[in-house]
Amino acid sequence: MDLDFNQIVPYIPFVLEGIWATLQFVIVSIVVGLLLGTVLALCKITKISILRVFANVYTSIFRGTPLILQLMLIHYAVPQITGYDIPAFLSAILAFGLNSAAYVSEIIRAGIMAVDKGQIEAAEALGVPYKPMMLHIIMPQAVKNILPALMNEFITLTKESAIVSTIGYLDLMRRAQIVQADIYRAFEPLLFAGAIYWVMVFILTKIGGLVERRLRQSD
Amino acid sequence: MISATEITKVFGKNTVLKNISTTINKGEVVAIIGPSGSGKSTFLRCLNLLEEPTSGEIAIKDVKMTNKNKLEIRKNIGMVFQQFNLFPHMTVLENVTYAPRKVKNIPNDRAHEIAKELLAKVGLTDKEDAYPNRLSGGQKQRVAIARALAMEPEIMLFDEPTSALDPEMVKEVLDVMKDLANTGMTMVIVTHEMNFAKEVADRVMFLDDGVLMEEGEPEEFFNNPSTDRAQDFLSKVL
Ligand SMILES: Nc1ncnc2c1ncn2[C@@H]1O[C@H](COP(=O)(O)OP(=O)(O)OP(=O)(O)O)[C@@H](O)[C@H]1O
Ligand SMILES: [Mg+2]
Numbered sequence: 185m186d187l188d189f190n191q192i193v194p195y196i197p198f199v200l201e202g203i204w205a206t207l208q209f210v211i212v213s214i215v216v217g218l219l220l221g222t223v224l225a226l227c228k229i230t231k232i233s234i235l236r237v238f239a240n241v242y243t244s245i246f247r248g249t250p251l252i253l254q255l256m257l258i259h260y261a262v263p264q265i266t267g268y269d270i271p272a273f274l275s276a277i278l279a280f281g282l283n284s285a286a287y288v289s290e291i292i293r294a295g296i297m298a299v300d301k302g303q304i305e306a307a308e309a310l311g312v313p314y315k316p317m318m319l320h321i322i323m324p325q326a327v328k329n330i331l332p333a334l335m336n337e338f339i340t341l342t343k344e345s346a347i348v349s350t351i352g353y354l355d356l357m358r359r360a361q362i363v364q365a366d367i368y369r370a371f372e373p374l375l376f377a378g379a380i381y382w383v384m385v386f387i388l389t390k391i392g393g394l395v396e397r398r399l400r401q402s403d
Numbered sequence: 404m405i406s407a408t409e410i411t412k413v414f415g416k417n418t419v420l421k422n423i424s425t426t427i428n429k430g431e432v433v434a435i436i437g438p439s440g441s442g443k444s445t446f447l448r449c450l451n452l453l454e455e456p457t458s459g460e461i462a463i464k465d466v467k468m469t470n471k472n473k474l475e476i477r478k479n480i481g482m483v484f485q486q487f488n489l490f491p492h493m494t495v496l497e498n499v500t501y502a503p504r505k506v507k508n509i510p511n512d513r514a515h516e517i518a519k520e521l522l523a524k525v526g527l528t529d530k531e532d533a534y535p536n537r538l539s540g541g542q543k544q545r546v547a548i549a550r551a552l553a554m555e556p557e558i559m560l561f562d563e564p565t566s567a568l569d570p571e572m573v574k575e576v577l578d579v580m581k582d583l584a585n586t587g588m589t590m591v592i593v594t595h596e597m598n599f600a601k602e603v604a605d606r607v608m609f610l611d612d613g614v615l616m617e618e619g620e621p622e623e624f625f626n627n628p629s630t631d632r633a634q635d636f637l638s639k640v641l
Contacts, residue, residue, distance in 0.1 A: 302486050305488060306488035310481075324492045325491065
C-alpha cells in the first residue's frame with residue numbers, strides 16, 4: 185500500500201471551500217428545521233385535533249422514509265411536475281430542513297412533556313393563562329431537556345449532509361469525489377474529507393458539552 | 404362561599420366521587436380526611452376546576468364555575484400542593500410576585516411589597532433571592548403558601564401540605580396554616596394530621612370510596628363517629 189498525499193496538495197483549497205459550502209446549507213437547514221419544528225411541536229401539544237393529526241402524519245412520513253429519497257424526490261420530481269429547475273442548494277435545504285423539522289418537533293414535544301405536571305397545575309391554580317404559562321413557566325424548564333438533544337440533532341445533520349453530493353451540490357464530500365476522479369486515487373481525498381468532517385463534529389460536540397454544563401450549573 | 408352540588412367524577416370505569424354535596428361558609432376551616440384513594444384530592448381539585456366533575460357543579464360566591472370563567476375565579480382561590488410545585492427557575496421572590504404581576508397586572512413595586520410582607524409572615528425574609536432547590540421542604544412549602552396568598556385570595560385549598568415533609572418540618576408549616584386560619588381565611592385542607600384537624604378545623608369531612616360518609620364538628624366526629632367506616636378509619640390512624 186502506498187499513500188501519497190502530495191498529489192492532493194494542489195486540490196486542498198478546492199476541498200476546503202467545501203467546508204463553507206457544507207456549513208452554509210447545514211446552518212440554513214438547521215434554522216428551517218428549528219422554526220418549522222417548533223411550530224410542529226406546538227401543533228402536537230394543542231387541543232385542536234386536526235393540527236395534532238397533521239403534525240403527527242408529517243413526522244411519521246419524514247422519519248419513516250430515507251432522507252436520500254426525500255432529497256431525490258425534491259430535486260428530481262419538482263422539475264418534472266412544475267417545470268421549475270430547482271437549484272441543488274434549494275433542494276438540499278428543503279430536504280434537510282423539512283426532515284430535520286420532524287426530528288426537532290419530537291425533541292421539543294418530548295422536552296415539554298417531560299416538565300413536571302405539577303408545574304402546569306401550579307400555574308393553572310394561580311389563574312395563569314395558557315400563553316404566559318408556556319412562555320414563562322413551561323418553556324424555560326423544557327429548554328433544559330431540549331438543548332442537549334438538539335445539539336445531537338445538529339451533529340447528525342452535519343454528518344448526513346454528505347448525501348447532498350448525490351444531487352451534485354459542491355459540498356465537502358462532492359469535492360473529495362471530484363479530486364478522486366481527477367487523480368485516480370480514492371484513499372487520500374476521502375481521508376482528507378473525513379478528517380474535516382471529524383473536526384467539525386468534534387467542535388460541535390465540544391459546544392454541546394459546554395451548553396450541557398452551563399445548563400447543569402443553573403440547576 | 405363554596406357550594407358543591409352533587410359532584411360525581413368518573414375516571415374511565417372508575418367512579419372516584421359519588422354525588423358529593425356540601426357548602427362551605429366564609430371563614431370556615433374544613434378538613435377532608437379519609438383513606439388513601441378515597442377521592443380527597445380529586446374532590447379538592449374539583450373545587451377550583453383543576454379537575455372537571457363528570458356531573459354536578461361548583462359555585463364560588465354564588466357564581467357557577469365554568470371553563471370560561473375558571474381562570475378569573477381561580478385568582479380568588481389559592482392552592483397548595485403536597486409536592487410544593489414551586490417554579491424552579493425563579494427565585495423565591497419571583498415565585499411569589501409572578502402571578503400578581505402577570506395575572507393581576509399589579510405594578511412591580513406593589514407586587515414586591517406584598518411579597519416581602521408575606522415572606523416576612525412565613526419567616527423567610529432572608530431567602531428572597533434563593534432558588535427553590537436551596538430550600539428545605541418546610542421552607543419550600545412556606546414559600547408555596549406565600550405564593551398562593553400573594554394573589555390575595557379569599558379561599559385557600561391545601562392538598563396534604565405536610566405529607567412530603569420530614570417530621571421536624573411539619574410544625575413550621577402547620578403553624579403558618581394556623582395563623583392563616585386565625586385571620587378568618589376560608590380554608591379547605593386535605594390532611595392526614597388528625598391532631599391538626601381536631602385543633603384547627605371547624606368541620607371535618609370524611610370521604611370513603613368516593614362517598615361523603617360523614618361530616619361534622621371535629622369534637623363530635625373524632626369522639627363519636629357515627630359510621631362503621633369512620634370508626635374503622637379512626638381506629639387505624641389515631
Ligand atoms: N387523573 C386520574 N386518572 C385516573 N384515575 C385517577 C386520576 N386521579 C386520581 N385517580 C384515581 O381516583 C382515585 C382517588 O384518587 P385521589 O387522589 O383523589 O385519592 P386521595 O384520597 O387523595 O388519596 P391519597 O390519600 O393517597 O392522596 C384513586 O383510585 C386514583 O387512582
Ligand atoms: Mg391525595
